[in-house]
Amino acid sequence: MEIKKGIAVSPGIAIAKSLIIDSEDYRIPRRLIKAPQRMTEIQRVRNAFKDAIGELTQLEAVQDQTEGGKIKDIFAVHLRYLHDRSLRKRITDLVHSELVTAEYAVSTTMRWIASHFTKVKDAYMSERATDIYDIERRLLRQLLGKKREDVEHLTEEVTIVARELSPTQTAGFNRKFVKGLATDAGGRTSHTAIVARSLAIPAVVALEDLTECVSGGDTVIIDGNRGLVIVNPDDETIRQYEEYSQEFIELEHKLDAIRQKPAVTRDGVRITLLGNIEFPDEAELVLQKGGEGIGLYRTEFLYLNRKSEPTEEDHYQAYAETISVFKHRPVIIRTVDLGADKYTQSKRFAPEPNPFLGLRSIRFCLQNLMMFKTQLHAILRASVLGEVKIMFPLITNIQESMQSKMILHDVMEDLDEESIAYNKNIQVGIMIETPSAALVASTLARDADFFSIGTNDLIQYTLAVDRGNELVSTLYSSADPAVLRLIRTVIQDAHKAQIDLSICGEMASEPEYIMLLLGMGVRTISLTPPMLPEIKQIIRSVTMEIATM
Numbered sequence: 001m002e003i004k005k006g007i008a009v010s011p012g013i014a015i016a017k018s019l020i021i022d023s024e025d026y027r028i029p030r031r032l033i034k035a036p037q038r039m040t041e042i043q044r045v046r047n048a049f050k051d052a053i054g055e056l057t058q059l060e061a062v063q064d065q066t067e068g069g070k071i072k073d074i075f076a077v078h079l080r081y082l083h084d085r086s087l088r089k090r091i092t093d094l095v096h097s098e099l100v101t102a103e104y105a106v107s108t109t110m111r112w113i114a115s116h117f118t119k120v121k122d123a124y125m126s127e128r129a130t131d132i133y134d135i136e137r138r139l140l141r142q143l144l145g146k147k148r149e150d151v152e153h154l155t156e157e158v159t160i161v162a163r164e165l166s167p168t169q170t171a172g173f174n175r176k177f178v179k180g181l182a183t184d185a186g187g188r189t190s191h192t193a194i195v196a197r198s199l200a201i202p203a204v205v206a207l208e209d210l211t212e213c214v215s216g217g218d219t220v221i222i223d224g225n226r227g228l229v230i231v232n233p234d235d236e237t238i239r240q241y242e243e244y245s246q247e248f249i250e251l252e253h254k255l256d257a258i259r260q261k262p263a264v265t266r267d268g269v270r271i272t273l274l275g276n277i278e279f280p281d282e283a284e285l286v287l288q289k290g291g292e293g294i295g296l297y298r299t300e301f302l303y304l305n306r307k308s309e310p311t312e313e314d315h316y317q318a319y320a321e322t323i324s325v326f327k328h329r330p331v332i333i334r335t336v337d338l339g340a341d342k343y344t345q346s347k348r349f350a351p352e353p354n355p356f357l358g359l360r361s362i363r364f365c366l367q368n369l370m371m372f373k374t375q376l377h378a379i380l381r382a383s384v385l386g387e388v389k390i391m392f393p394l395i396t397n398i399q400e401s402m403q404s405k406m407i408l409h410d411v412m413e414d415l416d417e418e419s420i421a422y423n424k425n426i427q428v429g430i431m432i433e434t435p436s437a438a439l440v441a442s443t444l445a446r447d448a449d450f451f452s453i454g455t456n457d458l459i460q461y462t463l464a465v466d467r468g469n470e471l472v473s474t475l476y477s478s479a480d481p482a483v484l485r486l487i488r489t490v491i492q493d494a495h496k497a498q499i500d501l502s503i504c505g506e507m508a509s510e511p512e513y514i515m516l517l518l519g520m521g522v523r524t525i526s527l528t529p530p531m532l533p534e535i536k537q538i539i540r541s542v543t544m545e546i547a548t549m
């Protein structure tokens with residue numbers, strides 16, 4: 001049994017066999033074979049070694065004639081491992097004694113060897129671990145070939161273990177079978193963590209070297225409350241966790257009971273609680289958990305789980321579905337926030353050197369006007385279905401705000417010409433997510449119907465800490481005085497300009513900051529749906545007098 005500590009990013013407990021996903025999406029479950037199959041599997045191991053040697057020898061020969069040097073040396077090292085009889089024997093012995101498949105025996109053995117290299121804190125040794133992983137992948141490619149399985153076709157419950165996951169991968173997981181997620185990389189406000197929370201899948205990130213300690217098929221407990229991952233737990237630990245998991249579910253049900261009650265402080269101050277969503281079907285969850293509308297609809301996820309760009313009709317249908325759940329309540333549709341860690345990098349010929357400081361969000365839209373206008377056209381059409389509002393993300397200056405609104409007005413004129421109905425008085429707001437926007441909030445307020453503070457990015461840009469990088473996650477703090485000062489400025493400027501203000505970053509889902517935010521004057525909060533009951537419970541148990549102390 002091994003216990004690893006990371007960052008808890010999505011609450012709940014998951015206990016299931018692990019499924020390792022590497023960058024190439026191989027899944028290596030621990031599958032048992034019957035005794036008579038032993039020889040077939042052992043032969044598959046031998047063939048995989050033979051084919052891998054053939055492949056590498058060819059590659060090495062090409063290197064001879066071209067660049068040679070370093071790459072040739074690496075291939076030579078890999079070939080030495082592949083020719084090593086004791087390595088092959090260790091793998092075939094495992095098939096023989098444990099009755100496991102060739103793939104499982106290769107993966108387990110190679111990861112076991114690699115973990116010994118990584119335990120030695122030495123750069124040369126760490127590189128050897130990388131070599132071992134490379135060889136593992138080469139052998140698995142030979143073994144899996146066309147049989148390579150896809151996480152989309154799961155048939156049993158699993159916990160996913162990966163070096164890192166993209167928001168797209170996470171969003172595509174089948175919630176019925178994927179019970180928990182654990183990654184080496186990531187931070188609390190990375191988009192992958194946000195998606196896990198929205199899907200209510202327990203998750204722990206920033207585990208650094210978890211993938212080196214787990215083999216496919218190992219039993220893994222993911223404790224998304226305490227940020228722990230337990231590999232191969234003993235029976236007593238499993239029993240305790242099953243009990244704890246049951247208690248946690250019961251507590252959640254108890255909290256759900258306050259769903260119909262208003263979010264009002266003990267001294268009578270009414271707070272509006274809205275939900276953040278990525279997909280239309282989450283709107284129902286917001287309603288179930290007692291949310292009063294949608295405060296942030298991250299529409300870029302419409303792009304993330306499909307092969308081609310969504311059409312205007314795709315946009316419209318998604319908005320109509322969301323609005324149908326909250327017909328007379330606000331639905332704030334944020335225009336696409338692509339770029340940075342979402343979508344555009346994989347589509348670019350050459351990735352941007354600093355994607356979080358690059359062509360992301362509203363900047364991307366302003367340079368892709370066809371795409372932007374298609375979305376605005378769809379939102380305006382949907383605006384007659386309910387109380388729709390538009391929100392532009394990552395506005396950093398007044399020009400971007402004015403330009404975005406100009407384009408919106410162009411689209412309104414198009415709709416007028418086409419005689420299509422829309423809400424001519426639709427409210428248009430902006431997200432305050434950069435220090436520059438916070439510092440000129442009083443100017444931006446003149447051109448906006450409302451502000452929503454996106455603390456995830458605001459913290460990242462204020463403190464110069466990548467929100468998804470586990471190496472600097474301890475520096476990422478909502479409570480940093482620089483962040484709090486900026487938030488206070490934005491709240492004060494919104495109040496002075498008499499425009500609505502909400503907060504929709506993950507800080508608003510964290511129980512420890514709720515009183516602080518109320519005390520600073522926040523009255524509308526938009527948060528991840530599973531946390532709505534807990535946050536409401538806190539609001540109902542405090543007084544504004546205490547919150548402002």
Ligand code: PEP
Pocket residue numbers: 194296298337433453454455456457458504505506
């Ligand atoms: C934020 O930055 O706080 C925010 C809500 O937007 P996102 O997390 O989608 O970047």
Ligand code: MG
Pocket residue numbers: 393433454456457
């Ligand atoms: Mg943001």
